[in-house]
Amino acid sequence: MIHTWLLLLVLVLADCAGTLLFTRGMKQVGEVSTLRPQALLKLASRAVANSSLRLGVFCMTIMFFLFITLLSSADVSFVVPATALTEPVNMLGTRYILQEHVPAVRWLSSVLICIGIYLISLNGV
């Protein structure tokens, strides 16, 4: 049980870090504004060279393998809804790390998700 929660926590943190790094990396690389092969190739080479994107891919890979590990030992009816824990963690990161304003509706939704995940876990994982 503790093992499952630990895996879930690392999965959620890797997912959040991956999303953050992807967002930062794509902002540095620039917008995909054309579909010309030459321009796309240039964009792809900039993306491969970008350290944020590389780290983002690493985090997402960890997330994927943890998801597989979790699914191998726990019910799909627990694992899939439980991954929604990324929303409250993202919200906390936005509020306390990025110091951005978080509207009341996001606090409320995070509380709902946390209660939901708690109830899901009562069934046994």
Place this chain on the structure above:
Amino acid sequence: MKNTIILGLLVVLQVLGYIALSHGLHQIDAGNLVNPLDMFAFGVQVFASPWVLLGVLSLIVSLLLYLVAISRLDLSYVLPIVASNYVLTTLVGWLVLDERVSPTRWVGTLLVTAGVLMVGFSNSAKNPPRSPRPSGSSARHKGMGS
């Protein structure tokens, strides 16, 4: 009509992906995953399993369909359909994989779905469509762990 097909396929493939992955992974002996040799053996079995490959393929196609959907439709229209995957995955897990789903778990799943919908709608209200034609805004694909 085309949009309905895209959204329908998106949900079906997403749920199929999760169910196939779960079914395939439960057939594999995970052993002691702290031991590197066991971990390697587990990895080889995972990627040799047709169910796991079917699951991964379904999830990749559903991600592509999601991107197509949000480029054609308003997010507030796509999101409720995508968020339904929590309930549908639980339903199919219960019916097909014979998972034990208590009433408490059903309530929890519905609460999670409601919470995710609220997050999506609050993001959608913050970033309204940019053109009169229904168009998408950014949102996480509620796929693998997300």
